[in-house]
Amino acid sequence: MSGFKYLGMKGGFYKSLVAAAGIGSALSTADDRVYATGTETTLYRRLARTKKGYLAVVPSQSSVGDQISLYEGGKFPFVVRPRTGQGTKQLVGPCYVRGIMYGEAWDQSLCQAVEII
Numbered sequence: 001m002s003g004f005k006y007l008g009m010k011g012g013f014y015k016s017l018v019a020a021a022g023i024g025s026a027l028s029t030a031d032d033r034v035y036a037t038g039t040e041t042t043l044y045r046r047l048a049r050t051k052k053g054y055l056a057v058v059p060s061q062s063s064v065g066d067q068i069s070l071y072e073g074g075k076f077p078f079v080v081r082p083r084t085g086q087g088t089k090q091l092v093g094p095c096y097v098r099g100i101m102y103g104e105a106w107d108q109s110l111c112q113a114v115e116i117i
Contacts, residue, residue: 054100059093066092070106071114077101 048056050068058066058079066081067089077100079092099105 050097054097056095056097058095061092062095068095068097070100072111 042057044060045057046060046062048058048062050056056068058068062079063081066079068077069080069089070077076094077097079095080089081092082089097105
Protein backbone atom coordinates (compact mmCIF):
# COMPACT_ATOMS: atom_id res chain seq x y z
CA MET A 1 0.00 0.00 0.00
CA SER A 2 2.84 2.39 0.74
CA GLY A 3 4.02 1.90 -2.85
CA PHE A 4 0.74 3.30 -4.17
CA LYS A 5 1.03 6.30 -1.87
CA TYR A 6 4.65 6.83 -2.99
CA LEU A 7 3.45 6.97 -6.61
CA GLY A 8 1.19 9.86 -5.67
CA MET A 9 -2.08 7.98 -5.65
CA LYS A 10 -4.58 9.89 -3.51
CA GLY A 11 -8.29 10.25 -2.92
CA GLY A 12 -11.08 7.72 -3.00
CA PHE A 13 -9.32 5.02 -5.01
CA TYR A 14 -6.35 4.90 -2.63
CA LYS A 15 -8.65 4.86 0.41
CA SER A 16 -10.67 2.04 -1.14
CA LEU A 17 -7.48 0.03 -1.69
CA VAL A 18 -6.42 0.59 1.93
CA ALA A 19 -9.85 -0.54 3.14
CA ALA A 20 -9.81 -3.61 0.92
CA ALA A 21 -6.33 -4.56 2.13
CA GLY A 22 -7.37 -4.13 5.76
CA ILE A 23 -10.59 -6.09 5.38
CA GLY A 24 -8.86 -8.81 3.37
CA SER A 25 -6.10 -9.21 5.93
CA ALA A 26 -8.68 -9.56 8.70
CA LEU A 27 -9.23 -13.13 7.63
CA SER A 28 -5.76 -14.20 8.79
CA THR A 29 -5.07 -13.10 12.38
CA ALA A 30 -6.72 -11.38 15.32
CA ASP A 31 -4.31 -8.41 15.12
CA ASP A 32 -5.27 -7.82 11.50
CA ARG A 33 -8.97 -7.89 12.45
CA VAL A 34 -8.38 -4.97 14.79
CA TYR A 35 -6.70 -3.05 11.95
CA ALA A 36 -9.52 -3.93 9.56
CA THR A 37 -12.22 -2.81 11.99
CA GLY A 38 -10.41 0.48 12.58
CA THR A 39 -9.95 1.00 8.85
CA GLU A 40 -13.59 0.27 8.09
CA THR A 41 -14.84 2.53 10.87
CA THR A 42 -12.69 5.53 9.96
CA LEU A 43 -12.76 5.28 6.17
CA TYR A 44 -13.87 8.63 4.69
CA ARG A 45 -13.88 10.23 8.16
CA ARG A 46 -11.60 12.65 9.96
CA LEU A 47 -10.76 13.57 13.52
CA ALA A 48 -12.08 16.90 14.82
CA ARG A 49 -12.39 18.90 18.01
CA THR A 50 -15.51 20.96 18.78
CA LYS A 51 -15.53 24.50 20.20
CA LYS A 52 -16.40 22.98 23.59
CA GLY A 53 -13.40 20.66 23.39
CA TYR A 54 -15.14 17.38 22.53
CA LEU A 55 -13.19 14.92 20.38
CA ALA A 56 -15.18 13.82 17.33
CA VAL A 57 -14.96 11.57 14.29
CA VAL A 58 -16.78 13.40 11.50
CA PRO A 59 -17.45 12.81 7.78
CA SER A 60 -14.53 13.77 5.53
CA GLN A 61 -16.69 16.44 3.87
CA SER A 62 -16.92 18.33 7.18
CA SER A 63 -15.28 21.74 7.38
CA VAL A 64 -14.64 24.52 9.87
CA GLY A 65 -17.92 26.20 10.79
CA ASP A 66 -20.05 23.08 10.56
CA GLN A 67 -22.22 22.33 13.58
CA ILE A 68 -22.98 19.16 15.49
CA SER A 69 -26.67 18.72 16.20
CA LEU A 70 -28.69 16.31 18.29
CA TYR A 71 -32.19 15.34 17.19
CA GLU A 72 -34.84 13.92 19.49
CA GLY A 73 -35.18 10.21 18.93
CA GLY A 74 -31.87 10.05 17.05
CA LYS A 75 -29.31 7.37 17.76
CA PHE A 76 -26.27 9.61 17.22
CA PRO A 77 -25.34 13.26 16.52
CA PHE A 78 -25.18 14.74 13.03
CA VAL A 79 -22.88 17.25 11.38
CA VAL A 80 -24.90 20.02 9.70
CA ARG A 81 -23.71 23.00 7.65
CA PRO A 82 -25.57 26.31 7.99
CA ARG A 83 -26.51 27.78 4.60
CA THR A 84 -25.78 31.48 4.47
CA GLY A 85 -28.76 33.76 4.01
CA GLN A 86 -31.28 30.94 3.80
CA GLY A 87 -31.82 30.08 7.47
CA THR A 88 -31.52 26.40 6.57
CA LYS A 89 -28.92 23.73 7.21
CA GLN A 90 -27.46 21.04 4.99
CA LEU A 91 -26.97 17.57 6.45
CA VAL A 92 -23.32 16.50 6.09
CA GLY A 93 -23.62 13.17 7.90
CA PRO A 94 -23.56 11.25 11.18
CA CYS A 95 -20.66 11.54 13.57
CA TYR A 96 -19.23 10.15 16.78
CA VAL A 97 -18.58 12.64 19.58
CA ARG A 98 -16.86 11.34 22.69
CA GLY A 99 -18.82 12.41 25.74
CA ILE A 100 -22.26 12.99 24.19
CA MET A 101 -23.11 9.63 22.65
CA TYR A 102 -25.24 8.44 25.54
CA GLY A 103 -27.40 11.52 26.08
CA GLU A 104 -24.96 13.49 28.24
CA ALA A 105 -25.46 16.67 26.19
CA TRP A 106 -29.22 16.37 25.71
CA ASP A 107 -31.17 19.38 27.02
CA GLN A 108 -34.89 19.39 26.28
CA SER A 109 -35.09 23.16 26.90
CA LEU A 110 -32.80 23.80 23.89
CA CYS A 111 -35.00 21.84 21.46
CA GLN A 112 -36.41 23.61 18.43
CA ALA A 113 -38.76 22.39 15.73
CA VAL A 114 -37.05 21.64 12.41
CA GLU A 115 -38.44 20.94 8.97
CA ILE A 116 -36.82 18.21 6.92
CA ILE A 117 -37.07 18.70 3.17
